[in-house]
Amino acid sequence: MTLAPDIIELAARARADLRMGVPVVIGTSLVLAAETLGEARLKALQIAGMPLVLAITDWRARTLKARAYDTDLARIVVPADAPVDWIMAVADPADDLNAPMKGPLQSVRDGDASDARLAIRLAKDARLLPAVLTAELDNPTVYAAQNSLTLLDADALAKIVLTPSPLHPLVSARLPLEVSEAGRLHVFRPEDGGEEHYAIEIGQPSRSKPVLTRLHSACFTGDLLGSLKCDCGPQLRGALAQMGSEGHGVLLYLNQEGRGIGLANKMRAYSLQDQGFDTVEANHRLGFEDDERDFRIGAGILKSMGFSKVRLLTNNPAKLAMLEANGLEVVERVPLKVGETHHNTDYLATKAAKSGHLL
Ligand SMILES: Nc1nc2c(ncn2[C@@H]2O[C@H](COP(=O)(O)OP(=O)(O)OP(=O)(O)O)[C@@H](O)[C@H]2O)c(=O)[nH]1
Ligand SMILES: [Zn+2]
Numbered sequence: 437m438t439l440a441p442d443i444i445e446l447a448a449r450a451r452a453d454l455r456m457g458v459p460v461v462i463g464t465s466l467v468l469a470a471e472t473l474g475e476a477r478l479k480a481l482q483i484a485g486m487p488l489v490l491a492i493t494d495w496r497a498r499t500l501k502a503r504a505y506d507t508d509l510a511r512i513v514v515p516a517d518a519p520v521d522w523i524m525a526v527a528d529p530a531d532d533l534n535a536p537m538k539g540p541l542q543s544v545r546d547g548d549a550s551d552a553r554l555a556i557r558l559a560k561d562a563r564l565l566p567a568v569l570t571a572e573l574d575n576p577t578v579y580a581a582q583n584s585l586t587l588l589d590a591d592a593l594a595k596i597v598l599t600p601s602p603l604h605p606l607v608s609a610r611l612p613l614e615v616s617e618a619g620r621l622h623v624f625r626p627e628d629g630g631e632e633h634y635a636i637e638i639g640q641p642s643r644s645k646p647v648l649t650r651l652h653s654a655c656f657t658g659d660l661l662g663s664l665k666c667d668c669g670p671q672l673r674g675a676l677a678q679m680g681s682e683g684h685g686v687l688l689y690l691n692q693e694g695r696g697i698g699l700a701n702k703m704r705a706y707s708l709q710d711q712g713f714d715t716v717e718a719n720h721r722l723g724f725e726d727d728e729r730d731f732r733i734g735a736g737i738l739k740s741m742g743f744s745k746v747r748l749l750t751n752n753p754a755k756l757a758m759l760e761a762n763g764l765e766v767v768e769r770v771p772l773k774v775g776e777t778h779h780n781t782d783y784l785a786t787k788a789a790k791s792g793h794l795l
Contacts, residue, residue, distance in 0.1 A: 448629035463590030527567030563698030615680025639684030696728030735762035
């Protein structure tokens with residue numbers, strides 16, 4: 437057996453490289469994340485005379501009024517002498533309102549966008565802004581070897597990126613809680629080096645009856661700091677309290693901070709909200725979908741714990757649909773209306789108007 441890393445391991449390595457500002461090779465493209473691009477590497481590429489393209493999502497392209505010939509993304513031509521600031525101004529909306537955009541931006545029409553699409557997926561998975569600098573390589577294998585870069589086969593990568601990694605129960609231990617002394621915390625670890633997720637089991641819920649369930653997405657600001665901008669903290673404590681008073685339930689704590697964009701990007705979104713954009717518009721200006729979470733992860737954990745029927749504590753119909761589509765029976769939706777403050781009225785109203793949340 438070979439000791440060489442397989443495609444899942446190479447993808448994990450590539451995510452770490454991109455976060456560090458190290459280039460990776462995907463298919464025939466050299467790729468760097470815009471957010472971590474350094475002046476020295478950009479200069480080296482420019483001196484080598486490599487034509488550079490900045491790939492952004494169609495959401496970001498819409499804000500910048502750039503043509504997205506590749507439907508879900510746009511490949512923007514980078515001027516030969518562009519500094520890092522130019523690239524960041526395209527990638528990051530922080531200064532959109534202050535600094536009028538340089539433009540018009542020219543989009544590439546010819547060629548294949550599939551390497552760029554995979555690169556944006558990896559940048560999102562690395563919780564970076566979805567914007568990547570790319571350059572076409574004549575001989576990707578030799579270039580990667582000469583520069584000690586991670587080399588990913590595009591077809592192999594395409595096969596793994598869209599399916600969530602299998603999760604395995606790692607450890608569980610008794611955890612007495614304020615709401616119930618019969619608490620137990622289970623840790624699940626994915627095979628792809630990504631975030632671990634947790635299940636908090638209260639009591640000993642029967643596996644043959646519907647279990648009171650909450651799929652809670654991590655919210656550092658709401659869960660831990662008592663942020664008034666969202667309703668996450670009260671929802672977390674409310675759900676646990678209800679499980680405690682009924683004597684059993686299961687709360688999945690999914691590490692999908694900021695609806696899957698990560699805390700740094702969520703803070704970027706909060707800055708945009710201070711400029712007057714709502715929660716959905718802020719995600720779009722950053723180049724993200726409204727919601728980047730994958731609820732298949734939650735369905736997988738529930739099934740592996742032996743549950744098949746749930747009473748789901750939520751106001752979000754997308755969670756009901758995703759569980760049903762992934763083999764769980766939702767016998768009841770239990771509303772979870774807690775934590776309204778005068779800071780989050782607009783946030784909750786936007787979720788109802790744009791994300792279909794039930795009031
Ligand atoms: N991107 C982004 N994420 C946010 C914002 N405010 C809160 N979040 C995140 O949104 C997620 C809220 O998740 P959940 O508690 O599962 O809520 P939900 O999808 O609204 O559904 P229910 O609470 O079940 O009704 C957490 O990951 C928060 O970090 C925001 O303005 N922008
Ligand atoms: Zn929150």
